[in-house]
Amino acid sequence: MGVESLQMLTTSDYASIISMNLFVALLCACIVIGHLLEENRWVNESITALLLGLCTGVVILWISGGKSSHLLVFSEDLFFIYLLPPIIFNAGFQVKKKRFFVNFITIMSFGAVGTLISCSIITFGVSQIFKRMGIGTLDLGEAVAIGAIFAATDSVCTLQVLNQDETPLLYSLVFGEGVVNDATSVVLFNAIKSFDLEQLDHGIALQFFGNFLYLFIASTMLGVLGGLLSAYIIKKLYIGRHSTDREVALMMLMAYLTYILAELWYLSGILTVFFCGIVMSHYTWHNVTESSRITTKHAFATLSFVAETFLFLYVGMDALDIEKWRFVSDRPGTSVIVSSVLLALVLIGRAAFVFPLSFLSNLTKKSQNEKISFRKQVIIWWAGLMRGAVSMALAYNEFTMSGHTQLQFNAIMITSTITVVLVSTMVFGMMTKPLIRFLIPLGHPPKQKNSLANLEESSPKSITVPFLGGRQDSEEVDNDNDNDANDSHRPSSIRDLLTTPTHTVHRLWRKFDDAIMRPVFGGRGFVPVVPTSPTESDCQLQWD
């Protein structure tokens, strides 16, 4: 035991203790307020946190006499090393796998081609408009950096405004796009550094494409291997025999290990940890004891939830930081104009790929059900407009550390980024829920609501949940969409033939999975050993 109380004071960390107290108290407040506003159609949890952060910032600014609105010093490390991985891992862990892979090609085209289109438009627009307005002359590298920062969908925001259970197709498209475009962004940034962008030719384009492919495949493989390894270890050693905690700890640590390994090897950690989450939910999750399943499911979701709330709280608080605004105070008009230009370019850039790519995607789909209707395209366009903490972290990195000497220009870019983030999250975010309700009314038949819902028959397990009996047509929480029974029993219909390509792949995968993967890595149906320790008492669950 110790004497820590006193030691702390002597190490002069008293100020940081105050900050942490306030921050944790604010997090608690966000949770309670978010709960009370749950039914509200305008406000979601992220906007609550953002507003609470803004209010606290005002109070701190007032108390400190206009010196600071900060509580914690926000570092990119904190963000990319601690907050982002649990959010993305949980998204992979809870994602509806079947729907994700059915739409895989569309998601890939949105994430890769779409981001490139959007980035090009923003890059071009920014360099042209800024030059004419006399704000500053950008070299191509800077312009591409701005393009990459503002072209990328913030998947954290997407998780907040789109509901996987209400609008599963839209969720998987917009969120999947967000995950894939991380790889695109990494390649783009590498391109800025390593290629001479002034001389674009076919060779460089090919190299660019090769880089992207390598990054995408390597990151995915790393995540998949990490997930499989965890499944194998837990199955082979019966970790749950002695302790549930070891299973949970091992899953958590191995998922995190894949993320930082990806960072170590210059890959896309987000892609890696996302696929690790998918593999873990398909294999590892089924190899652990029942208690561990419930624990991991909820603990990962909780970690992700706290990290998200933390992020938005911080962004709100940080927005008022007085130092950033001081530089632009003599040219307030410029900052407003730059913000407006950026917002407009974001709107245009996203429209420029969502509608054409959706059109192309619809051409390949023969079934009316699988096509993306115009109303859905509008929602995809709108829901992906938000820019969040990621954009802010990147803007900081680009405009404060790059050794750029144009102080004024950098200050304008940072305040404009903050403005874009606040406006897009608050205004666009608030309007997303009502927009979805307006374009896809609740009174609609379920078929229209979830255009792919009838691809997935309600799985056997959902029937065992008695009080949900009346809602079989809507989506259930469904940790993996392996509806073997339905796949084999479903009578062949015309739709089956029409949708053959995806289904054939899926059927082949099922065969491979059952014959080779599951005997080695466990997965659904694997019965973990009954724990012998008296401290472990398994529960008979109806859930899943």
Added chain:
Amino acid sequence: MGVESLQMLTTSDYASIISMNLFVALLCACIVIGHLLEENRWVNESITALLLGLCTGVVILWISGGKSSHLLVFSEDLFFIYLLPPIIFNAGFQVKKKRFFVNFITIMSFGAVGTLISCSIITFGVSQIFKRMGIGTLDLGEAVAIGAIFAATDSVCTLQVLNQDETPLLYSLVFGEGVVNDATSVVLFNAIKSFDLEQLDHGIALQFFGNFLYLFIASTMLGVLGGLLSAYIIKKLYIGRHSTDREVALMMLMAYLTYILAELWYLSGILTVFFCGIVMSHYTWHNVTESSRITTKHAFATLSFVAETFLFLYVGMDALDIEKWRFVSDRPGTSVIVSSVLLALVLIGRAAFVFPLSFLSNLTKKSQNEKISFRKQVIIWWAGLMRGAVSMALAYNEFTMSGHTQLQFNAIMITSTITVVLVSTMVFGMMTKPLIRFLIPLGHPPKQKNSLANLEESSPKSITVPFLGGRQDSEEVDNDNDNDANDSHRPSSIRDLLTTPTHTVHRLWRKFDDAIMRPVFGGRGFVPVVPTSPTESDCQLQWD
């Protein structure tokens, strides 16, 4: 989404990414090896982690050419702000409450009076022996600091070597002592700073006692209030109605809030978070949904487990840090002698209070069952000998930051602390399990094994666990020991009369709890609202 991979490299944190990879991989290895060695009677998880840390330290030392054995820079903050709270909170959350409170007076006397005795002996011994050996002349403040550092039982080590289910009485005594003596240490350290220790008189002793009482009561109250507030909020607002994750997040954050509030107000955070854990397991835990109960139970245990493993891994790795050993390399003999003196003083200091205080405690107990047998006294003495990460963190603080000019002396003290920690954890730790088996053989009747076991009839819930049916005489995992049924139905016997004082208090508490506390704060028997959201499907548990 982002471009984090590249950004990381530019911020020159690549070295820290490598460290984190290695550290997380080592944590995974510890878990797997710990699982494989589970049945081993000599090695426990902490020793595995310590050895693995030592080996890694050697490898790093070898690779770096003798420059460093570090991976992460260990800061007291990391330890006291992030690692310690989950460990202590979980201990409070999982502790057998009834047993803890039945032995409350003994625990208090061990934790407060015992620590004082032990500290005095070490202080006196150190100042006398060091003076005669010519190692350095200590002023009283330094001697008391050394006494306080080495008098305190490391509760983290206790959790590792004593098993709550196998030796519940010993566990509650030694661990409880560790929690209480934190308050003693804080008072001791305050005393060093604020009182003139050269002039000890009755007034100062009284002030000292008053300080201790204030600290103890205030810390406990803060923890209890935090726990009750969380119970009230979760019960009143039915947080689980919308989301299980909010419940879990709120419990976690509020527990943490009490800890840092205690730090903010100069109280003992360890005492606070320990009592917060107790209250949360008594009230809050029963107000949440079934999924949240399982999640919190296992998630808190997992966090605590990972934090412990992390600690021991670090201590092992840190022990080889070459800079610390450089200063003492010209006087290797001194370091060995100092370490031996300290170890001997720790042994004597602990013996000097365990046996007398146990004797006094036995005088107040009339039932033979409740008395602490000599064999148990030996185990209590032995199991509390380990000094761990807490001692190391405190030694660092005292001997590197206090502005002391005797560099050589400081270096000797730090290396000696490391030696004491390693020897006590490895040698004493390894021998604890065999010692317990030797002194309390497994063949013994259960009554002897758990002398207080028959105070607690097996509670109703344990009967519902079918595969444990044959082991009702041993301890079940028992998140709260509220056996109402047994208390009211039990026929009055002679033993009841003999043990009246404790039981009367317990009966009064039960009445108060049932009449006033439970209607307000929920607790056992409170039925949380059935969640209406389709994402929440409760399970019918047999567990608990």
